[in-house]
Amino acid sequence: MSKYKYLKSHEWYCEECGKVGISDFAQHELGDIVFVELPEVGDEVEAGKAFGNVESVKAVSELYSPVSGKVVEINEELQSAPELINKDAAAAWMIKVEPSEAPTGLLSEEEYQKLIKE
Amino acid sequence: MLLKTPFYNKIVAAGGKMVEFTGYELPVQFEGSGIIAEHNAVRQKAGLFDVSHMGEIYLTGKDALVTIQNLVTNDMSTLKDGGVRYTLLPNEQGGVVDDILIYRFNPEKYLIVVNAANMQKDADWIEARLIGDTKFENASKATAQLALQGPAAIEIVKEFIAEADIPAKNYTFKTTTLEGEPIILSRTGYTGEDGFELYCANAFAERMFDIVVEHGKKHGMLLAGLGARDTLRMEAAMPLYGHEMNDQTLCHELGLDFAIKMGKENFIGKKALEANPPKFKRLGIKMVDRGIAREHFKVFDESGREIGHVTSGTHSPTLNHAVAMIRVEKDFNAPNVWIEVRNRKLKAEIVPLPFYKRKK
Numbered sequence: 001m002s003k004y005k006y007l008k009s010h011e012w013y014c015e016e017c018g019k020v021g022i023s024d025f026a027q028h029e030l031g032d033i034v035f036v037e038l039p040e041v042g043d044e045v046e047a048g049k050a051f052g053n054v055e056s057v058k059a060v061s062e063l064y065s066p067v068s069g070k071v072v073e074i075n076e077e078l079q080s081a082p083e084l085i086n087k088d089a090a091a092a093w094m095i096k097v098e099p100s101e102a103p104t105g106l107l108s109e110e111e112y113q114k115l116i117k118e
Numbered sequence: 119m120l121l122k123t124p125f126y127n128k129i130v131a132a133g134g135k136m137v138e139f140t141g142y143e144l145p146v147q148f149e150g151s152g153i154i155a156e157h158n159a160v161r162q163k164a165g166l167f168d169v170s171h172m173g174e175i176y177l178t179g180k181d182a183l184v185t186i187q188n189l190v191t192n193d194m195s196t197l198k199d200g201g202v203r204y205t206l207l208p209n210e211q212g213g214v215v216d217d218i219l220i221y222r223f224n225p226e227k228y229l230i231v232v233n234a235a236n237m238q239k240d241a242d243w244i245e246a247r248l249i250g251d252t253k254f255e256n257a258s259k260a261t262a263q264l265a266l267q268g269p270a271a272i273e274i275v276k277e278f279i280a281e282a283d284i285p286a287k288n289y290t291f292k293t294t295t296l297e298g299e300p301i302i303l304s305r306t307g308y309t310g311e312d313g314f315e316l317y318c319a320n321a322f323a324e325r326m327f328d329i330v331v332e333h334g335k336k337h338g339m340l341l342a343g344l345g346a347r348d349t350l351r352m353e354a355a356m357p358l359y360g361h362e363m364n365d366q367t368l369c370h371e372l373g374l375d376f377a378i379k380m381g382k383e384n385f386i387g388k389k390a391l392e393a394n395p396p397k398f399k400r401l402g403i404k405m406v407d408r409g410i411a412r413e414h415f416k417v418f419d420e421s422g423r424e425i426g427h428v429t430s431g432t433h434s435p436t437l438n439h440a441v442a443m444i445r446v447e448k449d450f451n452a453p454n455v456w457i458e459v460r461n462r463k464l465k466a467e468i469v470p471l472p473f474y475k476r477k478k
Contacts, residue, residue: 031152037409057349
C-alpha cells in the first residue's frame with residue numbers, strides 16, 4: 001500500500017517522513033521541468049496554500065502544500081537538477097515539513113488514481 | 119471548431135500531444151520525447167514539424183512586383199528567381215501587420231508565406247491593395263507544409279530528392295517533384311539551423327510525411343512540436359508575431375533594420391516611420407538570478423524605474439539557462455536589468471542576439 005496521500009492539485013505527502021512532492025501524472029502533464037522555486041528552511045507553509053513554483057519549458061505552475069507546518073529541509077538537489085522530478089516524481093521530494101497539525105481531506109492513492117483517470 | 123492539418127492523423131498516431139494553436143489542433147510535443155529532446159534533436163540531428171497552419175498567398179501578373187514593393191518594407195526588386203526574402207508588412211502608421219517571407223518564382227509570380235494567426239487579416243489586407251495587373255490567390259487551406267530542420271536535414275533530403283533539385287543556399291528554393299507530385303523545397307526555417315520547408319498539395323501530404331519520416335529515422339530525426347519550435351526560435355532570437363510585435367509596434371523598433379529599406383521609393387507606412395523615430399528597442403537578456411522571465415513581466419533599470427517588458431522568455435535547452443527578449447526604451451543603455459517575477463525582482467544581464475548561432 002502506498003505511503004503517499006494526495007491533493008487534487010497533484011502534490012503528494014508522505015505522512016511517515018513529512019516530505020512533499022508532485023505526482024508522476026503532474027510531471028508528465030508539465031513536461032520538461034527546468035526550475036523549482038522552493039521556500040527556505042524555517043518558513044511556515046499552510047495546507048492548501050502555495051509554497052513554491054515549478055517551471056517547465058512550457059509554463060509555470062504553483063505548488064500547494066498538503067499540510068500546515070514548518071519547513072525543516074528542502075531538497076537542494078532539485079536546484080541544480082530539476083529534471084529529477086521528470087525522472088522519478090515519487091522520489092524527487094521538494095520540501096520536508098514538520099506538521100503543526102495532522103492534514104485533513106487528502107486523497108488516498110486509490111482515490112487519486114481514480115481522479116486522474118477521469 | 120478547431121481546424122486539422124492534412125498531417126493530423128499521422129501526428130496523432132505518432133503520439134502528438136495536441137493543443138489548440140491559432141485555431142488549429144497541433145502537437146505541443148510528442149510522447150516518448152518531450153520539448154527538450156525534440157529541441158536537442160534539431161540542434162544535433164534533425165526534427166520534423168507540421169507547419170501547415172502557415173498561410174500561403176500567391177500574387178501573379180505583370181504588376182505583382184509593383185504591388186509587393188508597395189506592401190513591404192524590404193526591397194524585392196533585387197530578389198532573384200528562386201530566392202526567398204524576409205520582410206515586414208507594415209500598416210499606414212508604421213506598425214506591423216505581419217512578418218512574412220516572399221518567394222519569387224519568376225518576375226510575375228510570387229508566394230507570400232504568412233503567420234497562421236494573421237492569415238485572414240493579411241489576405242484581406244493584401245487583396246485590398248492590389249495594383250494594376252496583379253492576381254491574388256489564397257492557397258492556405260489547400261497547402262500542406264513540413265519543416266525539416268537540423269544539421270542532418272540535408273542528408274535526409276538527399277535520400278529522396280536528386281541533388282540537382284536541392285536548393286544549395288539558405289533562403290533559396292526549388293520547385294521539383296516527389297513521386298511525380300509537385301513540391302516546393304525551400305532552404306528556410308525558424309530554428310536557427312540548416313533545414314528545409316517542404317510544401318505540397320493536401321492530397322499528397324500523408325505520403326510526403328511518410329517519405330520524410332522513413333528516411334529521417336535513419337538519421338536520428340524526431341518528430342517535434344510547437345514547444346520545441348518556440349525554444350528553437352527563441353535561441354535564434356527570431357521574433358514571433360503577437361509577442362515581439364503587433365499592429366502597434368513600429369517596424370523600426372525591432373532590431374530588424376536589415377529588412378527595412380528606407381531608401382526604397384515608397385511603401386505603405388514609410389512616411390509614418392520617417393516622422394516617428396523609434397521609442398523602443400528589442401534586446402536579449404540572460405537571467406543572472408534563478409528564475410524564468412516570461413512574456414509580459416515588467417523590466418526595470420538599476421534605479422527601479424520601469425523601462426519595458428518581456429516579450430518572450432523561456433529556458434534555453436542548448437545554453438541551459440533562462441533567456442528572454444525584452445522591449446525597452448530606446449535610450450536604455452546599461453549592462454543589467456531587473457525582471458519582476460512573482461513580486462520579486464530578479465537580476466538579468468543584457469546579452470547580444472541571437473542567443474545561439476550555429477557553427478558554419
